[in-house]
Amino acid sequence: MKKTYIAAIAALSTLAACKPNIESQLPTKGTADFTTYVSVGNSLTAGYSDGTLYRNGQLNSYPSMLAGQFKMVGGGDFKQPLLPGNAGWPTLKRVLGYSTGCDGVTSLGPVFYSGTLDTAGSITNISAQGPFNNVGVPGIRCIDYTTAGYAYGALVLGGVGYAYRFYSSPTTEKPLDEATKLNPTFFTMWLGANDVLGYATNGGEGNGTGGTLPTDISPVTAFQSVYETVVSTMVANGAKGVLINIPDVTSIPFFTTVPAKGLALTRQGQADSLNAAYAPLGFKFSVGANYFVIQDATAPGGMRQIKSGEYILLTIPQDSIKCAGWGSLKPIPRKYVLDATEVANVQAATTSFNNIIKTSADAHGLAYVDANAYMKTLQSGITFNGVTFTPTFVSGGAFSLDGVHLTPRGYALIANEIIRVINQKYQSTISTVDVNKYSGLLFP
Amino acid sequence: MKKVCLFTASALAMSSLAFGGSFQLNLQGMRQTAMGGSGVAWPWDVSTIFYNPGGLSRLDGIQAYANLYMVSPHIKYVQTPSGGYSYDTKNHTSTPFAVYVGGPLKKDSKWGVGVGIYTPFGSSVNWGNDWTGRYVSESIKLESIFIQPTVSYKINDMISVGAGFVYAFGSVDIDKAIPVQDANGNDGQAHLSGKANGVGVNLGVQIKATDKLQFGISYRSGVNMKIKNGDATFNVAPSVASNFPNTSFSSQLPLPSIFTIGAGYKVTPKFVVQADIVFAGWKTYDSLKFDFDKNTSSLQNSHDPRLYKNTVAFRIGGNYQLCNKLAIMAGGAYDPTPSQSNYVSPDAVDANRITLSCGATYQPIKKLTVMAILNYTTTARREVSYAPDNLVGAYQIKSLVPGIGVSYNF
Known part of the structure; x- marks a missing residue:
């Protein structure tokens, strides 16, 4: 009898009753219609990462992730103007690698990818494959969005042909025309960062209170007018959507990685000679961490020590600090510094633009993602399934190697925040993205 | 460099092992397992060394006893509140066992002695290395063996007492990404492996109130399983290898004390029912800590909150003697989970458990008994999170455990 008993046990063991049978709840679309989703925006929307645009970055763009989740609630295919290669265009992407500084010290950090630039086919106009769902264009500003012939203009102005390569009429079209071609039923719009970022990443050398060059802060009135035009046009046929505001760019690693108090003196002799040299200007140095010396035309002698709350840009040549006396013997050129006035300009503009975005979202009944607030929570760490992300350069996992754009995992965090707000606004239950499915930074 | 939270959710966790036969499931004796795990009041056989040492002096004679279980729990994770993501643990079978020898020293002796060797924890949960929670847990495997020399004394016809000393040793293996x-995009891997040991006692009193009615009380002390000189090995990209030096670690896992009271009643000469109430002192399991000998900015000592609560479980079962040679038994149990819903980690998935069990014993020849049981445990869908890792989801556990055993009376 024991034998049959064991046989019975074996049979029982395979029964379905022994396997858990719970299922996840199916996502629902709520009051929105995700059939045709279009993403409006700039480099963040395009999937720009590691200092350039490349195919895998595009495939891991947050709109692409969103489209994947929308598919479960009736969303259609999501077409992106994909580049042919993975090396980057028109510059090579950065990867983590070793480089040796002028001081002979080899360290791990961002270096250019060793492959060949994706020149072949990148500039070829692929509008015949369109219209595209993701119309994010690296570099584009809000105030560009109603400019006829923007794509061509950007190209001849020495910009990159990111719009030129997929707009169907690049010489005459407005970016807004491209955004409405598919007559979307749902859209996300993360526009406006470049209306302040270009000023900031150029060390605040442009016009900080309103100008139209890429290195200026855009005039608030122009921003407001164009933003409103774009949103009104997008919703004209009843589309629902999400407006995403502008993060405070001074919290991104591009500005926070090189510390203001980053002049490290190891010997008293170094401090003594600097104190002697700068005695007329009253600068003080001691062994340990000191504030860098920066250019400032308004200060006596045209220079001063940087203060806390002012930023040195990630693009500063490190070798010039290490071996050419930048920040100590010589002041750091002002184009690598965002000083207190410039920071105030950036923050004032960000506040103004975000007010415009919030007002527009409320006026049109659209969902509003406070990306600025969300990125601030990143400061204290955002944890997803055992991985904690912070804004720290390289080790924080969220920002890519350009210090401005995100890693695929960073974009996935944003996608989840957008989903959270969509679900709240439209009573949908779209499921979140598995952040850990995507890559963070890759270490050699 | 990366604030990895590396071991915030590590995992010597008790309850995932409960499948494998913690005291909560009582996989230490065949008859008792078949009766929902109850058995503190009735000295069924020499496995009373585990269930109530006080019963040992009341056995008819020296008995040798062995049993073996096949444990292969299934756990499923599903994404919440909505989504398409789900994941099942990999199938893996472990085989907890028990061996007992003992009984009264000679016929009508008041003294009984014996020794039990049993495996109250011995299971593994394997999620694999490609699921969404891999940074919290990929797999955990724990094996343990308790050795319990035991003395029992029959004070009079009514009361007998017993005491056992427990020496516990075991091993733990933990993998996480x-x-x-x-x-190439591959995750780093951490592997923790160590030997643990601890000591405890197992005390019991059995009271034969009448010919039909018996009571039992047992107290199994907590056992603090200490790991010293465990091996932590890491496999990460060469450029960050110095952040994750291979090192030794120490840790400890406080196994809870268990206080059980129960009663057995002979309804008819052939039919006995019994029930136990089990108080488990889970509150001692407040957190799981790992101390690494070498620390770096990436590899910090970890403190992983578990915040367990004490529980009270109920077990009931009956034994029916069909004929001289054949007896059948059945029972059930309700085990509330000690875990709080925002502190459930995938290496320690737990929920309120319902257990149904049955079994049979057969005596092919005099003195020899063969036994077989089947134990089925399930939980409802439970929506939980492990807050320190922000891992949210719903889990369900199902486990069907067959077991066989044999005993011989000398």
Whole structure:
């Protein structure tokens, strides 16, 4: 009898009753219609990462992730103007690698990818494959969005042909025309960062209170007018959507990685000679961490020590600090510094633009993602399934190697925040993205 | 460098092992397992060394006893509140066992002695290395063996007492991914492996109130399983290898004390029912800590909150003697979970458990008994999170455990 008993046990063991049978709840679309989703925006929307645009970055763009989740609630295919290669265009992407500084010290950090630039086919106009769902264009500003012939203009102005390569009429079209071609039923719009970022990443050398060059802060009135035009046009046929505001760019690693108090003196002799040299200007140095010396035309002698709350840009040549006396013997050129006035300009503009975005979202009944607030929570760490992300350069996992754009995992965090707000606004239950499915930074 | 939270959710966790036969499931004796795990009041056989040492002096004679279980729990994770993601643990079978020898020293002796060797924890949960929670847990495997020499004394016809000393030893193996990817996108891997040991006692009193009615009380002390000189090995991209030096670690896992009271009643000469109430002192399991001998900015000592609560479980079962040679038994149990819903980690998935069990014993020849049981445990869908890792989801556990055993009376 024991034998049959064991046989019975074996049979029982395979029964379905022994396997858990719970299922996840199916996502629902709520009051929105995700059939045709279009993403409006700039480099963040395009999937720009590691200092350039490349195919895998595009495939891991947050709109692409969103489209994947929308598919479960009736969303259609999501077409992106994909580049042919993975090396980057028109510059090579950065990867983590070793480089040796002028001081002979080899360290791990961002270096250019060793492959060949994706020149072949990148500039070829692929509008015949369109219209595209993701119309994010690296570099584009809000105030560009109603400019006829923007794509061509950007190209001849020495910009990159990111719009030129997929707009169907690049010489005459407005970016807004491209955004409405598919007559979307749902859209996300993360526009406006470049209306302040270009000023900031150029060390605040442009016009900080309103100008139209890429290195200026855009005039608030122009921003407001164009933003409103774009949103009104997008919703004209009843589309629902999400407006995403502008993060405070001074919290991104591009500005926070090189510390203001980053002049490290190891010997008293170094401090003594600097104190002697700068005695007329009253600068003080001691062994340990000191504030860098920066250019400032308004200060006596045209220079001063940087203060806390002012930023040195990630693009500063490190070798010039290490071996050419930048920040100590010589002041750091002002184009690598965002000083207190410039920071105030950036923050004032960000506040103004975000007010415009919030007002527009409320006026049109659209969902509003406070990306600025969300990125601030990143400061204290955002944890997803055992991985904690912070804004720290390289080790924080969220920002890519350009210090401005995100890693695929960073974009996935944003996608989840957008989903959270969509679900709240439209009573949908779209499921979140598995952040850990995507890559963070890759270490050699 | 990366704030990896590397071991925030590590995992010597008790309850996932409960499948494998913690005291909560009582996989230490065949008859008792078949009766929902109850058995503190009735000295069924020499496995009373585990269930109530006080019963040992009341056995008819020296008995040798062995049993073996096949444990292969199934756990499923599903994404919440909505989504399409679900994941099942990999199938893995472990085989907890028990061996007992003992009984009254000679016929009508008041003294009984014996020794039990049993495996109250011995299971593994394997999620694999490609699921969404891999940075919290990929797999955990724990094996343990308790050795319990025991003395029992029959004070009079009514009361007998017993005491056992427990020496516990075992091993633990933990794998989890480290969120540092190499050039090919592969995660880093951490492997923790160590030997643990601890000591405790098992005390019991059995009271034969009448010919039909018996009571039992047992107290199994907590056992603090200490791990010293465990091996932590890491496999990460070469450029960050110095952040994750291979090192030794120490840790400890406080196994809770268990206080059980129960009663057995002979309804008819052939039919006995019994029930136990089990108080488990889970509150001692407040957190799981790992101390690494070498610390770096990436490899910090970890403190992983568990915040367990004490529980009260109920077990009931009956034994019916069909004929001289054949007896059948059945029972059930309700085990509330000690875990709080925002502190449930995938290496320690738990929920209120319902257990149904049955079994049979057969005596092919005099003195020899063969036994077989089947134990089925299930939980409802439970929506939980492990807050320190922000891992949210719903889990369900199902487990069907067959077991066989044999005993011989000398």
